[in-house]
Amino acid sequence: MSNLNTTAGRPPAPAKIKLPRVNGRYLWPLLGLFLLLAVNLAITPEFFRIEIQDGRLYGSLIDVLNRSAPVALLAIGMTLVIATGGIDLSVGATMAIAGAVCANLIVGGVDSIFLVVAAGLAAGLMAGAVNGGLVSYMGIQPIVATLILMVAGRGIAQLINAGQIVTFQSEAFAFIGTGTLLGLPFPIVLVLIVFALVQLLMRKTALGLFVESVGCNAGASYYLGINQRAVKIVAYCIAGICAALAGMISAADIQGSDANNAGLWLELDAILAVVIGGASLMGGRFSIPLSIVGVLVIQCLGTTIIMSGLPAKFNLLIKAVVVIFVLLLQSPLFQQQMGALFARFQKRTNTEAKV
Amino acid sequence: MKISQFLPAAMVLVLCASHSALATTIGFSQVGSESGWRTSFSESVKAEAKKRGIELKFSDAQQKQENQIKAVRSFIAQGVDAIMIAPVVETGWKPVLREAKRARIPVVILDRNVDASGDGLFLTRIASDFVEEGRRAARWLMDETDGNCRILELQGTVGATAAIDRMKGFNEVIADFPDATIVRSQTGEFTRTKGKEVMEAMLKAENGGRDICALWSHNDEMAIGAIQAIKEAGLKPGTDMLVVSVDGVPDYFKAMADGDANATVELNPHLGAPAFDVIEAYLKGDRKVEKLITTTGDLFTQATAAEEYAKRAGK
Numbered sequence: 001m002s003n004l005n006t007t008a009g010r011p012p013a014p015a016k017i018k019l020p021r022v023n024g025r026y027l028w029p030l031l032g033l034f035l036l037l038a039v040n041l042a043i044t045p046e047f048f049r050i051e052i053q054d055g056r057l058y059g060s061l062i063d064v065l066n067r068s069a070p071v072a073l074l075a076i077g078m079t080l081v082i083a084t085g086g087i088d089l090s091v092g093a094t095m096a097i098a099g100a101v102c103a104n105l106i107v108g109g110v111d112s113i114f115l116v117v118a119a120g121l122a123a124g125l126m127a128g129a130v131n132g133g134l135v136s137y138m139g140i141q142p143i144v145a146t147l148i149l150m151v152a153g154r155g156i157a158q159l160i161n162a163g164q165i166v167t168f169q170s171e172a173f174a175f176i177g178t179g180t181l182l183g184l185p186f187p188i189v190l191v192l193i194v195f196a197l198v199q200l201l202m203r204k205t206a207l208g209l210f211v212e213s214v215g216c217n218a219g220a221s222y223y224l225g226i227n228q229r230a231v232k233i234v235a236y237c238i239a240g241i242c243a244a245l246a247g248m249i250s251a252a253d254i255q256g257s258d259a260n261n262a263g264l265w266l267e268l269d270a271i272l273a274v275v276i277g278g279a280s281l282m283g284g285r286f287s288i289p290l291s292i293v294g295v296l297v298i299q300c301l302g303t304t305i306i307m308s309g310l311p312a313k314f315n316l317l318i319k320a321v322v323v324i325f326v327l328l329l330q331s332p333l334f335q336q337q338m339g340a341l342f343a344r345f346q347k348r349t350n351t352e353a354k355v
Numbered sequence: 356m357k358i359s360q361f362l363p364a365a366m367v368l369v370l371c372a373s374h375s376a377l378a379t380t381i382g383f384s385q386v387g388s389e390s391g392w393r394t395s396f397s398e399s400v401k402a403e404a405k406k407r408g409i410e411l412k413f414s415d416a417q418q419k420q421e422n423q424i425k426a427v428r429s430f431i432a433q434g435v436d437a438i439m440i441a442p443v444v445e446t447g448w449k450p451v452l453r454e455a456k457r458a459r460i461p462v463v464i465l466d467r468n469v470d471a472s473g474d475g476l477f478l479t480r481i482a483s484d485f486v487e488e489g490r491r492a493a494r495w496l497m498d499e500t501d502g503n504c505r506i507l508e509l510q511g512t513v514g515a516t517a518a519i520d521r522m523k524g525f526n527e528v529i530a531d532f533p534d535a536t537i538v539r540s541q542t543g544e545f546t547r548t549k550g551k552e553v554m555e556a557m558l559k560a561e562n563g564g565r566d567i568c569a570l571w572s573h574n575d576e577m578a579i580g581a582i583q584a585i586k587e588a589g590l591k592p593g594t595d596m597l598v599v600s601v602d603g604v605p606d607y608f609k610a611m612a613d614g615d616a617n618a619t620v621e622l623n624p625h626l627g628a629p630a631f632d633v634i635e636a637y638l639k640g641d642r643k644v645e646k647l648i649t650t651t652g653d654l655f656t657q658a659t660a661a662e663e664y665a666k667r668a669g670k
Contacts, residue, residue, distance in 0.1 A: 306556040312542035
């Protein structure tokens, strides 16, 4: 009897948590972002000033969007890869390869900007295909398979650049990083385009469902007739292409390809962004818009630290504290405990008021 | 067949042996060739050895300490007259340095430090004086602005010796000028991308940079990134805002030639000449050697930037 009672008593509890979580999935990461923006408002009111200078929007908020473009692109690809239950550590190195390929083609005298961009994208696609092939056909653990390219990729980029920083002069290519379209910096436009394309692909075709199904249970998906290998390869290829675009933005931004530093550790920022966005690292649950919110939280934080004028040695610590806070906000258990604490506090004040 | 294969090799060996009997032989274990600066450092040592008629045995360790230790052991086995090491890390050198000492071969450390000072395991260390670099940059800026300047600072990687010491030297000099202040200081991690990103944010935090007189960057790469940020903020780097930095990479000379940057203190890659001076004196019997010999590169300005760029880019 008592057994029956406890099992019968259980189901409502998850249902209770589930209700706020469905709403909360969008609420909590956004709340984190708004809190950060509020802190900025307190520190520097100028943060929200946006003016038009030389025909482009100019201001800190635009900077945050512009600077987050490479990580946002990485995060879009990373979201899909993580949704299939994988992880891609090589995107930072892929950025360096794509940047190096483009820079060397320009220096080598290729005038056609389309050819340069196509070559960069091809490099990214190839990197993605290698990762996807290793993971799906060779059955290698994603973290190991992509670690290979994470290490080797930077070496390949250094080889292409012959160990130097290759600088170039190309108005057309520089546009990718510093150009303006419709008053917005071009990287932001690029992110919007990629975001719209991938989001449509995921939510308006069956591919999104396939990705989630493979992430939840690859074996079951296989028996349902889903070609799980192809789905995984597609996810890694999209991640590779996104990384190549990010690499081109960062190379175009400084008009040079720095194989040692381009995209260094950005794969970790991308993973962090996806996690802040509430995706499950086990796969199966993902939201690209929320990953973008995660990117904005990270970038906004970086800008906040610089604007606040705190000594540089605090940077990483502050970042860690804020990330923990944002992740805690999303934890159902934490929410529950905070709620209970709040309720108890309220009760006490109520009883005190009565007395 | 076999003998005929060995014959040329044997002849070369004999020739080498006879050659080294005449000239001083010095083994040099270099870290690798990870940056343009490192490459010019190696080239400079080789050129200097050639000029002095020293036979240099050069070994590139590809960033690995075990390769360096192997190279040093082989130098000892070959019985060179002296060994120079540009170490990749500070620790782990004592055993191999002891072996060299037992073989009575003097060792000179170049560039980075080793954690074996006070034990008399090496003759001397020759390195760039980062503090002095900071001082020189500051002195130039104070001369240029009569000591009245609001400065933005781009630091190197947090905790790096170069960043700490350059900051120390710079601050030491501007402490004497009450009207000179560093209004904002952040790390750009020694890279171009971060330099640009951080500069963008600092300019916005400081009213678009209109009241800022100069940018002081701990290396040229960050300064090059920051120059682009200054341009995008609608200011003219080099005139509206002075730019002073350390390193002397070719791209920065180009920026100076174009009028976008003002001055840089060269990170001296010519460590070969002082090292050979010390070794030659020691081998002649001069046992009084300073434990640390510092060198500082010259400060370059726009005046000579164009010809310096031609010289460096051609290399």
